Amino acid sequence: MPNQKSGNSKMPQSLTAPRYTEIATFMRTPIITDPSDYDLAIVGIPYDGAVTNRPGARHGPRELRNSSSLMRTIHHVTKVNPYELCRIGDGGDVRFTRIYEIEPSLEEITQHISHFHNAGVVPLSAGGDHSITLPIMRAIATNGPIGLIHIDAHTDTWDEFMGSKYMHGTPFRRAVEENLLDPKRTIQIGIRGAQTSSEGWDYSEKIGMRMMFIEEFNQLGVEAVIREARQIVGDRPTYISFDIDSLDPVYAPGTGTPEIGGLTTIQAQGLLRGLRGLDLIGADVVEVSPPFDPSGNTALVGATIMFEILCLLAETISKKG
Numbered sequence: 397m398p399n400q401k402s403g404n405s406k407m408p409q410s411l412t413a414p415r416y417t418e419i420a421t422f423m424r425t426p427i428i429t430d431p432s433d434y435d436l437a438i439v440g441i442p443y444d445g446a447v448t449n450r451p452g453a454r455h456g457p458r459e460l461r462n463s464s465s466l467m468r469t470i471h472h473v474t475k476v477n478p479y480e481l482c483r484i485g486d487g488g489d490v491r492f493t494r495i496y497e498i499e500p501s502l503e504e505i506t507q508h509i510s511h512f513h514n515a516g517v518v519p520l521s522a523g524g525d526h527s528i529t530l531p532i533m534r535a536i537a538t539n540g541p542i543g544l545i546h547i548d549a550h551t552d553t554w555d556e557f558m559g560s561k562y563m564h565g566t567p568f569r570r571a572v573e574e575n576l577l578d579p580k581r582t583i584q585i586g587i588r589g590a591q592t593s594s595e596g597w598d599y600s601e602k603i604g605m606r607m608m609f610i611e612e613f614n615q616l617g618v619e620a621v622i623r624e625a626r627q628i629v630g631d632r633p634t635y636i637s638f639d640i641d642s643l644d645p646v647y648a649p650g651t652g653t654p655e656i657g658g659l660t661t662i663q664a665q666g667l668l669r670g671l672r673g674l675d676l677i678g679a680d681v682v683e684v685s686p687p688f689d690p691s692g693n694t695a696l697v698g699a700t701i702m703f704e705i706l707c708l709l710a711e712t713i714s715k716k717g
């Protein structure tokens with residue numbers, strides 16, 4: 397059932413059912429049949445055909461849906477209830493028809509996200525590997541280059557890998573080249589881990605992105621990082637891309653390219669809560685890889701980060717009326 401447009405509450409009835417019941421949609425929201433009934437779509441992008449090493453993120457959306465049934469409705473710090481602010485539904489999974497070909501697969505992601513964007517619905521996507529962010533940006537950066545708050549152990553600004561320009565280490569370089577992303581309005585937070593070449597770091601620096609290694613993050617502290625991130629993206633349209641490997645593998649081991657010495661969950665939550673009121677036009681949580689997550693904790697962490705971001709997006713949507 398679509399959410400009710402009128403009345404005091406936009407809360408879907410499915411949110412009051414026992415949390416172990418019903419089909420596991422994202423956050424127990426209704427499945428979207430008509431985008432015009434909704435303001436925000438949580439979309440699954442089960443694709444990991446563009447990883448460098450350990451695959452498995454194609455199983456991310458299903459496990460994130462399952463773990464997201466543990467989420468409730470009122471944020472315990474901000475007191476935001478996203479379901480009171482806007483109409484939220486599950487936008488289904490991208491239906492891939494050519495999974496062995498990267499570029500056509502990315503095109504199918506763009507089509508699925510455009511379906512919502514063109515109806516004025518803001519997408520919160522669950523990956524999938526990080527290659528999915530480029531086609532999302534192609535769908536939503538329709539009024540010029542956007543700003544980006546990118547939380548990740550890696551810059552994902554390589555030029556290519558094994559002859560492919562489109563893989564999970566290159567989306568933000570392609571996005572700059574395609575004029576979808578403004579590098580001067582981009583901050584990359586949590587960068588770390590040895591590399592075989594410095595080309596990603598070099599590109600981010602050369603093109604004018606604010607690249608913040610984890611050591612600097614810890615030195616500055618969360619509040620100072622929030623101030624700088626807000627200043628960099630300003631009050632113009634901005635996207636949040638959250639790679640689960642930004643977190644320390646203690647919290648999120650279930651990912652393809654883990655790097656120790658990462659963010660704590662508390663730091664990540666604090667950082668996200670500092671981003672209220674920005675002009676957010678979409679977000680994603682990527683690289684949750686259930687085959688490497690036997691305890692299921694990475695999926696729980698991913699679903700909780702999605703809830704944090706959902707609250708931010710819902711507030712922005714409600715202020716735009």
Ligand code: MN
Nearest residue numbers: 526548552639
């Ligand atoms: Mn990444």
Ligand code: MN
Nearest residue numbers: 549550639641
């Ligand atoms: Mn990463």
